[in-house]
Amino acid sequence: MEVRVNNLTKRFGKTTAVDQINITFQDGKLTGLLGPSGCGKSTTLYMIAGLESATEGQIIFGDQDVTTWMPEKRNIGLVFQNYALYPHMTLRENIAFPLSNMKDPETGKKYTRQKRNEMVEEIAKLVQIENMLDRKPGQLSGGQQQRVAIARALVKKPDVLLLDEPLSNLDARLRMEMRTEIRRIQQESKVTTIFVTHDQEEAMSITDEIVLMKHGVVQQIADPHEMYLNPSNDFVASFMGNPPISYVDVQVKDGFAVLDNGMKLPYHTDYCGAAKMGIRPEAWAVGGDIGVKLTDVEMRGQDQVVSFALGKNRIRAILNAEEYVRSGQEIGLRLLEKRCYLFHPETGVRL
């Protein structure tokens, strides 16, 4: 089911947590709500869930305005950051709990015990916990608890699945594993999914579309490629990518971007004047006429991150791991123009 929010606003007293946002979450797609902490992404999710009321604006599921509906009426599944499993129930009871509060749409009566068990086992198979249904949540690892929480959210066949920072309580290896799992489960169940995260890598790796927020305002809505390669402002450019983009203040003129110290970087554009130039670390390559002195070299295996000063600014670049460079060495680099972006020096808007 397609989910739309129109001019959605949430104010807590005088602070505005979410400010007039308009988003369309496409049917059957996995959308990431991304942003730094305090940007309003979780508040947005909880408003869609109905656990927070909207101060202004509408929330529309399909063609129904659900803004004032109680959460239990919205037919959503929600996975909490700390899973919020019922600790005194077995996994089977946990997953069956939503069903025990519903009527079977086929018969109009309560689900029979047999039908309930069938549904629980089917969903348990999807999230691969079918052999531990008689355990209690306390006996499971974080990743397994995560799977139970997803199963409990999916068992009632919700129109929308909402995930609130589902991976943040897992260790690094499990996080990688679970994010592919969430992707697989979402593709198999084909449920419209909204996924809140503060981790740009997580968002880029599994979502169909990313909504990037800051201070309650949507910065850009785009698919991961577009978001990374075509940022609409300097915040988006900074937030996406690791190591992050580096900036230099330049004057752009006649095919060059000129730094404060007079150094010239080749850059072809119609724009002319002052700008903030963002350079992705992978825009650099060894072998060119831009002479720099490396201040730091971080070997990462598949590549290496080097730092150097360009004018007053510290720049980070990713170089091929085979280039044997050391800290303090002077090398010549060249710049790939299409991975450099110009932003307005004050507003940060892409030029």
Add this chain to the structure above:
Amino acid sequence: MEKVKTAKKEKQPKYRLVEMSDGTLRVRSAWAYAYILPAMALLLLFTLYPLVMVLRTAFYQKYIYITNTGTGFGMSSFIWVLKDPTFWMACKNTLILLLIALPITLVIALGAALLINSIKKLQGFFQTVYFLPYVTSTIAIGMAFLWLFHSDYGYINYFLEFLGIPPQKWLTDPDLMIVTLSIFSIWNGLAFKILLFLAGLQKINKQVYQAARIDGASPAKTLFRITLPLLSPTIWMVILVSVIYVARTFNEVYAMFVSYAGGAAGTGNAAITIMYYIYWMFYDQGKVNYAAAAAILFLIVIILITVVQRVVSKKFVHYV
């Protein structure tokens, strides 16, 4: 660096490590006994020694308190106590307090805690108000209750009169005295239980309730399937504490009834409890060996209750 090394070599370690059956290592040291010595000394002096002395006294046929001498040895004190109708009245009253008054207290306290927990504003205020009786002396509260229940001037009879019910002799009618005692006991037990229940409720993860809402659980279902099971360790702990506390009811009796009836617990000892019986036998009747025998019988019952509670808790309490 060098100094540390030599120091280590010279000193013999004062402890050794012992491997336990589950593979963990434990420190064994003679010093450990020194550390628990103060606590042990107090325990021996004030708990174990009196207990042994009570046992000894209970088995005398005759015992003179002043000289601490007894004659005859046997079960006669126990037999006398078990044949004493006042002892059985004390047992009956204590059972009424345990089986009727205590459950009522628990239900009211739980209800009040649930209500206080669900309000957002003034929660701290109500918490304080409900806790005030706990920090007030039972004797002082008893004084206030004396006046409330007074046959001629009491507010309770005044209120009953308002409803058209004739005034009752709350403090002197032998049939009513256990009711009065129960009401006092219920009221007096509320504060602490409300506080403990509130603490237990506030420990439950709020997101579990949000999850229950998303899962479509009705408020009643949330209470019975989520709140109460998750609160069960607290409920159980409160029951454990209050069963022992109520079984030892003494202050309430002393404050409300004794002033009316000399040394006895109200008219014809009608409000007597086991604890008061022991006290009354000792101080008022001067039958120390009977008081000791009653105390030993009481101890046996308490131990039995504790055993039952252990068995029950394994079955019904969800420790998470």
